[in-house]
Amino acid sequence: MSVFSLAPRRxxxxxxxxxxxxxxxxxxxYLNDFRLNLLAKFLALAIVALGLDLLxxxxxxxxxxxGVFFGLGAYAMAMHxxxxxxxxxxxxxxxWSGLTKLPWFWKPFGSxxxxxxxxxxxxxxxALLLGWFTFQSRIKGVYFTILTQALVIITTTLFxxxxxxxxxxxxxxxxxxxFGLRLSDPRVKVWLYLVTAVALLAAFALCRYLAGSRFxxxxxxxxxxxxxxxxxxxxxxxxxxxxxxxxxxxAGLAGMLFVLHVGIISPSMMGIVPSIExxxxxxxxxxxxxxxxVLGAILMNGAKSLxxxxxxxxxxxxxxxxxxxVVIFMPRGLAGLVDLPAALRRRRERTDAGGGSGGVGGFGxxxxxxxxxxxxxxxxxx
Amino acid sequence: MEMRPAQKPEAxxxxxxxxxxEIVVDFDGFKxxxxxxxxxxxxxxxxxxxxxxxxxxxxxxxxxxxVKPASGRVLFRGEIDLTKRREHQIARLGIxxxxxxxxxxxSLTVREHLxxxxxxxxxxxxxxxxxxxxxxxxxxxxxxRMIGLEAKAGRKAGSLSHGEKQWLEIGMMLMQEPEVLLxxxxxxxxxxxxxxxxxxxxREIARRRSVVVVEHDMEFVRNxxxxxxxxxxxxxxAEGSVDEVQRDERVMEVYLGRRRDADAGRSTx
Ligand SMILES: Nc1ncnc2c1ncn2[C@@H]1O[C@H](COP(=O)(O)OP(=O)(O)OP(=O)(O)O)[C@@H](O)[C@H]1O
Ligand SMILES: [Mg+2]
Numbered sequence: 331m332s333v334f335s336l337a338p339r340r341x342x343x344x345x346x347x348x349x350x351x352x353x354x355x356x357x358x359x360y361l362n363d364f365r366l367n368l369l370a371k372f373l374a375l376a377i378v379a380l381g382l383d384l385l386x387x388x389x390x391x392x393x394x395x396x397g398v399f400f401g402l403g404a405y406a407m408a409m410h411x412x413x414x415x416x417x418x419x420x421x422x423x424x425x426w427s428g429l430t431k432l433p434w435f436w437k438p439f440g441s442x443x444x445x446x447x448x449x450x451x452x453x454x455x456x457a458l459l460l461g462w463f464t465f466q467s468r469i470k471g472v473y474f475t476i477l478t479q480a481l482v483i484i485t486t487t488l489f490x491x492x493x494x495x496x497x498x499x500x501x502x503x504x505x506x507x508x509f510g511l512r513l514s515d516p517r518v519k520v521w522l523y524l525v526t527a528v529a530l531l532a533a534f535a536l537c538r539y540l541a542g543s544r545f546x547x548x549x550x551x552x553x554x555x556x557x558x559x560x561x562x563x564x565x566x567x568x569x570x571x572x573x574x575x576x577x578x579x580x581a582g583l584a585g586m587l588f589v590l591h592v593g594i595i596s597p598s599m600m601g602i603v604p605s606i607e608x609x610x611x612x613x614x615x616x617x618x619x620x621x622x623x624v625l626g627a628i629l630m631n632g633a634k635s636l637x638x639x640x641x642x643x644x645x646x647x648x649x650x651x652x653x654x655x656v657v658i659f660m661p662r663g664l665a666g667l668v669d670l671p672a673a674l675r676r677r678r679e680r681t682d683a684g685g686g687s688g689g690v691g692g693f694g695x696x697x698x699x700x701x702x703x704x705x706x707x708x709x710x711x712x
Numbered sequence: 713m714e715m716r717p718a719q720k721p722e723a724x725x726x727x728x729x730x731x732x733x734e735i736v737v738d739f740d741g742f743k744x745x746x747x748x749x750x751x752x753x754x755x756x757x758x759x760x761x762x763x764x765x766x767x768x769x770x771x772x773x774x775x776x777x778x779v780k781p782a783s784g785r786v787l788f789r790g791e792i793d794l795t796k797r798r799e800h801q802i803a804r805l806g807i808x809x810x811x812x813x814x815x816x817x818x819s820l821t822v823r824e825h826l827x828x829x830x831x832x833x834x835x836x837x838x839x840x841x842x843x844x845x846x847x848x849x850x851x852x853x854x855x856x857r858m859i860g861l862e863a864k865a866g867r868k869a870g871s872l873s874h875g876e877k878q879w880l881e882i883g884m885m886l887m888q889e890p891e892v893l894l895x896x897x898x899x900x901x902x903x904x905x906x907x908x909x910x911x912x913x914x915r916e917i918a919r920r921r922s923v924v925v926v927e928h929d930m931e932f933v934r935n936x937x938x939x940x941x942x943x944x945x946x947x948x949x950a951e952g953s954v955d956e957v958q959r960d961e962r963v964m965e966v967y968l969g970r971r972r973d974a975d976a977g978r979s980t981x
Binding site for chain 2: 540543544545547548550551553554555557558559560561562563564565568569572
């Protein structure tokens, strides 16, 4: 059971990772510029999915507000790119809105290092603040999720309203160079793709480490039974805040990369609908499995760009239907399909074992184990 | 993180390792505990009995911080008032709790349960860096043997039988190395054989720790030469050995209906 059956599995897993990594890094060799740019965008979005999965799949905290963290990262990068493109002059949308001087908080974004740091740390800081107050006061489940939606509404309203500072509904666009490299140059695009692929691989490695560490096991324990975890001495709020912050940081990173590939960020790209879509990638890919989250993001966005070009109105309909179908028929997402043979085998094992212990006494152990297994923690008095 | 200030054993003995004073618990007007007093001595195994709704579970809830009393104090080691602490802080002080219904983490394996329950620094940064040492492995293996789940170490706990879940919980509690253990009906819903095994586990546990066990089955209690506390309607009713308590007029009165029910239940089983 133990070492001998695990070892080959591990080898296969590593081989799988190596193959996926080489396919990703080798993509510039076999994709044209247009496709490569699309893939780059999807890979950036897959980083959001990873972070969301850590938070939702592993910790059991559902955020429908990750558009905001993604957007903050994207805006930080966009502000830098805009300042560079404006070449010392006031960015165009500011002068249209009647500003004559660069606002103070825009100034440090002239430095690329500051902008990148801000793109990572601002989302984390916001998550820390929101998470601290909510998890500490044991606001959770649906209430937390509603709060994250409120965050989206507040943020997008603010960004739309403060046109002079944020570019309003149009957002920020019209970039030229980063580090002196022309963003429209195909060779630069290849580099940006590679940077994104490496970032995704690094994010994946980080999440794998976290999920496989004792920290990750505590996260899963908290997901399964927050109160139970408390009574063995863990403070769930600390763990939830940490997961929320890491997740927000990854969304920020993704936002920064996204802007480089897409060339624009606007409030509609961080609003309610994108925030929900992000969660759908994870749901469809399979929450609680990191590979599932990445694949979900890439496949869904691939399907979206294929379909929405020809039938834009069909896409929204389809995504809704797909979500319903996944929730009802594949609660574990695409990743659940891969595990199907194993799941069936386990079920067979379990019924065998259940039959055996049920015979020992008159307490109907088999039935009790089933009910307890599925509901144990939720229905316990804890 | 887990500080346990050294203290002279005599000092603990004098006041008891755990002392509940005049605890009142008010559930929206219903007083589940109405001035309960209870003292547990260092190293003692104490059974807590009483009819349904007497407030036994509620008393344990107060001790481990799940329920905040309207008034009264719970002194741990004669100095720390537990009613002022939060659940995870109380657990870190060295008080372990096993709930009435098995409450495990269904998607974690048996081994993972013991790993996270193990006595350790429970901060975020500590668990991020935590590595399994050979000593940890040994400790977990030993615990697996003790609760008889070696063969199921890699199984998800959700797939265990009722009895196995209860033992896993006991195992988790022992991994915490608490000073005080609170067990709520550890043998409830178990087969005779499982109950026997639980009895053995309990004996093992009680050798080194102070333990409170809620238990209805007097035959089970009789196997242990220890003292019994009887609760009724949120108050202390009687305290003493099994025989003393069973001879007590008030206890007989309170238990009469219940005893008859239990006998009826046994004959049909
Ligand atoms: N959260 C709650 N809100 C309201 N009433 C409660 C709550 N918890 C317990 N009670 C009530 O308090 C009383 C004491 O309950 P408790 O669970 O402590 O009894 P018990 O002695 O453990 O009984 P049993 O033997 O059935 O487990 C019961 O009448 C119960 O209905
Ligand atoms: Mg009870």
